[in-house]
Amino acid sequence: MKITLLTVGKTEDAYLKEGIEKYIKRLKHYIKFEIADLPELKNTKSLSEDQQKSKEAELILKKLTPLDHVVLLDEKGMELTSSQFSGYINKQMVGSASHVVFIVGGPYGFDASVHQRANDKLSLSRMTFSHQMVRLFFIEQLYRAFTIIKGEPYHHQ
Template sequence: MKIVICCVGRTDVSHVQESIDIYTDRLKHYLPVELTIIPEQKLWKKLSPDARKKAEGDAILSQLLPGDRSVLLDEKGKQYTSEDFAEYLQKEMGTGAKRLVFIIGGAFGFSTEVYAEVPAKISLSKMTFSHQMIRTLLLEQVYRGMTILKNEPYHNR
């Protein structure tokens, strides 16, 4: 299974990009990982929050392929311990799907169309993080989950 992280907007903070690169590189030893960046359009900045969510949502949905297992990173999503998240990853890998797509929206969240198309939601914390920072946190947790599944010493139990 390939892990795809679909996100709106590029990462423009160098230390955040370095962290993304570190965990992406580490994960390559376990499974393929791809970051799909949906570029922010200049027009979007002039839109109302709802119109912007709709435009971003259309772009997000265009990235999904038939048969993808998709999940939104959303503040109202299910929260997991690292061990439970590892089990979640294992379960998803056992579905036979080719891609597990984690979707990180823009600053205003997701459109109703995205919520309708992708009902699965997880939350990495009750706290709010920037849509750039959450990329690193998600990659680290996927890496941690893989080391847990392989019984490697990265995660202290």
């Protein structure tokens, strides 16, 4: 199985990039993982929120294949503990999913067309985080999930 984190925009802060790289290196021992950054929209001041979401949706949907299992990182998604998330990942691995794509949307969330394409929605927290920080938090949780699956001592209950 391969996992992709598809994001709108790039990580700018060096300290976040460093943390992200740390966990990507660790993840390579468990799974094929990549981050795919879509370019941020330019000249958005003349666009409404819905227009921005629609344009982002076009970019997102072009990156997906019909066989991808798509999970939106969305504030209204299911809330899981780290152990429950590891179970979710394990279920995808033993199921028929060969490619799971987790998506971080733009500042206004997802267009209806992306919601319709999604297989699942996952909330990392009831709190709102910057799109920069979500990448690090998600990748750390993904790493944690694999250590739980493998019975390694990283996660403490």
